Amino acid sequence: MPIHEKSLIRPENITTHDKLVIDGVDVSGHWSTFIESRAITDYNEAMEEEIAALPGGEHIHRCWQCGSCTNSCTVHAIEPRFNPRYWIYLIRTGMESELLRDKDIIWQCVSCNKCTYACPRDVEPEGVMKATAHWLELKGHVPESPSMTFDKIFTEEIVKHGKIEDTKVLMKFMQRTKQPLLQDWVVQIGRNIAMRLPVKWGLKSAWSFVFHPKTRGWKRAQGAIQDYIIEKEAEQKKALGLTIPSPRPSRGEG
Numbered sequence: 001m002p003i004h005e006k007s008l009i010r011p012e013n014i015t016t017h018d019k020l021v022i023d024g025v026d027v028s029g030h031w032s033t034f035i036e037s038r039a040i041t042d043y044n045e046a047m048e049e050e051i052a053a054l055p056g057g058e059h060i061h062r063c064w065q066c067g068s069c070t071n072s073c074t075v076h077a078i079e080p081r082f083n084p085r086y087w088i089y090l091i092r093t094g095m096e097s098e099l100l101r102d103k104d105i106i107w108q109c110v111s112c113n114k115c116t117y118a119c120p121r122d123v124e125p126e127g128v129m130k131a132t133a134h135w136l137e138l139k140g141h142v143p144e145s146p147s148m149t150f151d152k153i154f155t156e157e158i159v160k161h162g163k164i165e166d167t168k169v170l171m172k173f174m175q176r177t178k179q180p181l182l183q184d185w186v187v188q189i190g191r192n193i194a195m196r197l198p199v200k201w202g203l204k205s206a207w208s209f210v211f212h213p214k215t216r217g218w219k220r221a222q223g224a225i226q227d228y229i230i231e232k233e234a235e236q237k238k239a240l241g242l243t244i245p246s247p248r249p250s251r252g253e254g
């Protein structure tokens with residue numbers, strides 16, 4: 001699969017000669033630009049399966065490298081290094097060290113799903129971006145992102161209560177990401193809500209904050225969902241060659 005995009009040529013792989021004459025022809029400066037060849041030896045042959053084992057990455061094998069995802073991508077338009085097509089290519093060919101060079105920008109996907117609509121092969125590139133960001137965290141290549149922390153808190157709340165209580169989710173998120181609760185934007189949102197929300201709803205929210213609402217008969221579903229999550233996490237970690245933690249003994253905890 002050839003790579004045609006100029007932006008993919010790393011500056012450190014480009015050389016020019018300030019003074020070079022070949023067969024009497026002066027090719028100094030940009031006339032003597034060379035792209036150095038590279039030998040890649042550290043392939044991760046399991047990489048495609050690893051990404052496919054994570055939610056969103058299931059259809060990565062369908063990609064035929066047409067580039068429609070990158071062409072339609074919101075983030076690529078302002079950050080040319082954000083390139084779903086290229087990353088899918090690297091994953092499918094097992095070029096892990098090349099992918100890791102972009103590890104600090106892969107999380108920037110804004111989930112607009114333009115790529116998903118443009119993809120002629122139903123790869124769901126947005127899902128692949130999410131799976132790749134998740135893979136980077138699970139493998140320890142990047143620290144846990146705020147987005148992952150939020151997802152975990154959201155899931156914990158759902159599993160525990162069968163419902164979420166917005167204010168509690170936000171407070172837990174701020175606590176776990178070590179952010180002060182009274183930031184300008186939080187105060188602004190709180191003020192806007194207080195000014196616009198009917199009194200009846202305000203009282204209902206306050207009640208929900210103190211007495212967390214629960215879905216009726218949740219305990220039975222809770223156990224099944226916890227088991228499913230444990231099973232899926234174990235499958236994913238096994239696919240990634242990671243240590244599988246012993247199952248949580250908290251089934252049915254309410």
Ligand code: SF4
Pocket residue numbers: 069072073074075076084108109110111112113114115116125126129
């Ligand atoms: S969902 Fe992500 S990868 Fe897809 S177009 Fe939007 S920003 Fe780009």
Ligand code: SF4
Pocket residue numbers: 062063064065066067068069070084085088118119120121122123124125
């Ligand atoms: S649009 Fe779909 S098939 Fe085309 S490069 Fe992107 S993921 Fe692959």
